[in-house]
Amino acid sequence: MLTHNNQSDTVIIVLHEIYGINEHIVNVCKKLSKYKYDVIAPNLLNGRGAFSYDQEMVAYHYFMNNIGIESAFNQVKEVLHNIRANYKKVYVLGYSVGATLAWLCSETGLCNFNVGFYGSRIxxxxxxxxxxxxxxxxxxxxxxxxxxDLTVKLNCLNNTKVIKIYGKHGFANQFSKNYNNKSTLIASKDILLFLKKF
Structure with missing residues (x-):
């Protein structure tokens, strides 16, 4: 588990992709910590180290065969239960499978605001x-x-806003071949605007 403790009343739980806590997740956590939030990135791979991007199929099969969505969700729920009483606000930010987990977490009543990037399994x-x-x-x-089709279905649900941004899966990850800086900046601004409403 990766943590940054700034003695904040707000914590952001960062949920990784199938690759684990890699450079992308480490960088995201550092950036969020600079805003003086507490940050927690649980390792959902049962303590295993991160996979590299050229191991995509190996990482996918490892996650699906050894972890699975349900087990990963239970791990995240345990983290949320353990920290909820310590914070005024709990935010969840997830990427890919982490976004699907953030989506599942939104129903627990343990979070104040959740953000997900390209959660295809949603x-x-x-x-x-x-x-x-x-x-x-x-x-x-x-x-x-x-x-x-998915955007239309999700936008009909309460408490849910979906934004399509130019690019491909991985556009917000500077280590991905699909990284798009302009799209990432747009998403960052959208998060801040959305957050100001609550």
Whole structure:
């Protein structure tokens, strides 16, 4: 588990992709910590080190065969239960499978605000009824599913706002081949604007 303690009354739980706590997640946590938030990034790979991006299929099979969405969600819920009483506000930020987990967390009543980037498996959990505001970002291009169809379905749900941003899966990760700086900046501004409403 990666932690930054700034004695804040707000904590941000950062949920990683199938690769684990890699350079991308470490950098995200450092940036958030500079704003004086407490930051926690749980290792959802049962303590295993991070996979590299050229190990995508190995990482995917490891996650699906050894962890799975349900087990990862239970790990995140345990973190939320353990820290909830210590903070005025709990935010969850997730990437890819981490975004799907952030989406699932929105129904627990343990969070104040959740953000997810390109959570493709969210399409398998459309029955979720978020109890906190959720902001979801999807790229304009996805191989596995129809972004427009999912966006329409999600935007009909309470407490949910979906924004499509130009790019491909991974556009907000500076270590990804699909990184798009302009799209990342747009998403950052959208998060701040959305957050000011609550």
């Amino acid at each position: 399409r398998d959990y459309l029955e979720i009824e978020p109890k906190c505001p959720v902001l979801l970002f999807f790229p304009t291009e996805e191989i596995a599913f129809d972004v427009n």
